Amino acid sequence: DAKTTQPTSMDCAEGRAANLPCNHSTISGNEYVYWYRQIHSQGPQYIIHGLKNNETNEMASLIITEDRKSSTLILPHATLRDTAVYYCIAHYFTGANSKLTFGKGITLSVRP
Amino acid sequence: DSGVTQTPKHLITATGQRVTLRCSPRSGDLSVYWYQQSLDQGLQFLIQYYNGEERAKGNILERFSAQQFPDLHSELNLSSLELGDSALYFCASSVGLLAGEGEQFFGPGTRLTVL
Numbered sequence: 001d002a003k004t005t006q007p008t009s010m011d012c013a014e015g016r017a018a019n020l021p022c023n024h025s026t027i028s029g030n031e032y033v034y035w036y037r038q039i040h041s042q043g044p045q046y047i048i049h050g051l052k053n054n055e056t057n058e059m060a061s062l063i064i065t066e067d068r069k070s071s072t073l074i075l076p077h078a079t080l081r082d083t084a085v086y087y088c089i090a091h092y093f094t095g096a097n098s099k100l101t102f103g104k105g106i107t108l109s110v111r112p
Numbered sequence: 113d114s115g116v117t118q119t120p121k122h123l124i125t126a127t128g129q130r131v132t133l134r135c136s137p138r139s140g141d142l143s144v145y146w147y148q149q150s151l152d153q154g155l156q157f158l159i160q161y162y163n164g165e166e167r168a169k170g171n172i173l174e175r176f177s178a179q180q181f182p183d184l185h186s187e188l189n190l191s192s193l194e195l196g197d198s199a200l201y202f203c204a205s206s207v208g209l210l211a212g213e214g215e216q217f218f219g220p221g222t223r224l225t226v227l
């Protein structure tokens with residue numbers, strides 16, 4: 001897996017957009033970018049993933065730069081329940097290797 | 113609710129003992145993963161099974177073993193327990209193994225405390 005680098009923590013105000021950055025400068029062409037989050041000792045929750053194009057689902061948007069060396073997860077209207085640790089993972093799934101390697105993630109605190 | 117169930121929720125035991133953690137994947141998912149999360153090590157991959165066969169191994173100790181049964185549920189067996197084995201153990205499942213099928217669904221975890 002390509003190494004990913006995330007800030008240790010960030011905060012944002014409730015109702016505002018939360019933009020969580022991730023650097024993955026050594027990502028290879030077939031590695032996807034995945035985002036998961038973990039809310040206080042619960043099981044990690046899948047958020048979104050993408051390869052080249054920007055992606056959006058009901059939870060978030062994923063913006064991947066054209067050179068694919070970095071990405072940003074956007075929570076459009078953060079709520080207090082979005083306070084969690086967010087993990088950015090770069091990975092290529094093959095038949096023999098589909099495990100996820102979690103780093104330390106970024107702790108997002110949403111303030112009222 | 114991810115659809116993945118784990119039992120028990122909490123387990124308290126003594127050093128030297130053996131325990132079994134159980135996981136039922138989402139309906140239709142063939143792949144099961146086990147992860148360990150401790151305060152100092154973070155989330156670490158232990159082992160993966162796909163349709164009953166072991167597919168990948170991570171930093172799993174020799175005292176630990178796992179299996180996936182024909183009905184696709186999985187068990188993680190931890191033996192000769194040590195204080196350092198105290199952790200949250202998560203099971204996750206996914207549909208398959210292909211690139212792009214990276215969405216893993218995690219269970220609520222089993223909190224193991226070794227006294």
